[in-house]
Amino acid sequence: MKKDFLTLLDLSADDMHSLLKRAAELKSGEDSSSCPLLGKSIGLLFDKSSTRTRISFQTGIYQLGGQAIYINTKDLQLGRGETVEDTAKVLARYLHGIVVRTFAHSTTEKLAANAGIPVINGLTDLHHPCQALADFLTIMEKKGRLRDIKLAYIGDGNNVVNSLMEAALLTGIDLVVACPRGYEPDRKIFENVISKGGKVTVVTDPEEAVNEADVLYTDVWISMGQEREVERRKKIFKQYQINGQLVSRAKSDAIVMHCLPAHRGEEITDEVIDSPQSVVIDQAENRLHTQKALLEKLVR
Ligand code: CP
Numbered sequence: 001m002k003k004d005f006l007t008l009l010d011l012s013a014d015d016m017h018s019l020l021k022r023a024a025e026l027k028s029g030e031d032s033s034s035c036p037l038l039g040k041s042i043g044l045l046f047d048k049s050s051t052r053t054r055i056s057f058q059t060g061i062y063q064l065g066g067q068a069i070y071i072n073t074k075d076l077q078l079g080r081g082e083t084v085e086d087t088a089k090v091l092a093r094y095l096h097g098i099v100v101r102t103f104a105h106s107t108t109e110k111l112a113a114n115a116g117i118p119v120i121n122g123l124t125d126l127h128h129p130c131q132a133l134a135d136f137l138t139i140m141e142k143k144g145r146l147r148d149i150k151l152a153y154i155g156d157g158n159n160v161v162n163s164l165m166e167a168a169l170l171t172g173i174d175l176v177v178a179c180p181r182g183y184e185p186d187r188k189i190f191e192n193v194i195s196k197g198g199k200v201t202v203v204t205d206p207e208e209a210v211n212e213a214d215v216l217y218t219d220v221w222i223s224m225g226q227e228r229e230v231e232r233r234k235k236i237f238k239q240y241q242i243n244g245q246l247v248s249r250a251k252s253d254a255i256v257m258h259c260l261p262a263h264r265g266e267e268i269t270d271e272v273i274d275s276p277q278s279v280v281i282d283q284a285e286n287r288l289h290t291q292k293a294l295l296e297k298l299v300r
């Protein structure tokens with residue numbers, strides 16, 4: 001039966017660990033000649049802008065021997081009212097997998113339910129699971145372990161942190177989220193993670209969150225689709241910036257992460273994102289390696 005990757009919890013804890021291990025192997029150059037996607041085509045259906053997700057999937061698919069077909073959904077008949085269901089059924093007759101970036105998470109579920117091929121979530125308003133795979137490979141590389149790691153996320157309780165919470169559950173990492181009241185991560189995802197034993201805490205004070213942290217993480221205050229809330233959000237999140245002062249409250253060897261793109265001067269300062277503690281470019285590179293491991297696992 002085909003497997004989709006719509007949220008991190010489509011993986012078991014064992015799957016997650018073996019996928020990260022395989023990604024590290026692929027990164028090291030082992031198996032560079034294997035072409036599991038030879039003769040296969042993967043469609044990239046994007047409703048939103050992208051630099052990392054799009055290019056890392058396109059090059060990763062090529063490196064695995066396959067063909068990536070990038071489609072801005074505005075150019076499909078979807079944009080003229082064809083249903084997601086019909087689109088999914090037809091695309092499954094041509095393609096061997098679909099990567100989708102869209103607004104409503106339910107669109108990925110509809111695609112997955114109607115396409116007999118694997119569907120991979122390349123970001124929705126609710127989840128960004130491919131990002132979390134790369135993030136956890138990066139933490140493993142930089143810290144040498146996932147056990148006994150404290151990750152402090154500062155900022156908006158958005159798609160990125162929803163997936164980090166699920167990754168925390170799969171790996172046992174200790175995640176503390178600092179966000180303003182009313183901007184917490186998704187309640188249902190949080191409660192599910194907690195009920196299954198995930199170590200996730202939500203606080204309002206960034207200084208409390210970063211205390212003894214091994215990893216600091218932030219993301220934009222205004223996600224794609226929230227452009228009408230710019231001014232209000234800039235005021236609300238002002239205290240939720242990763243700057244030199246906040247970094248000095250974490251462990252002295254703490255690393256700083258950001259999924260990118262960054263709004264420098266808002267959620268993170270130039271001083272911090274360009275500092276030796278920042279691992280954001282390695283983190284972006286790891287999108288390629290983890291997604292190759294994912295494609296290898298899912299696409300048959
Ligand atoms: N982090 C990330 O998903 O970046 P893009 O929006 O550029 O794909």
Ligand code: NVA
Nearest residue numbers: 158219223224260261
């Ligand atoms: N939270 C951001 C992530 C971008 C990669 C957004 O959804 O726009």
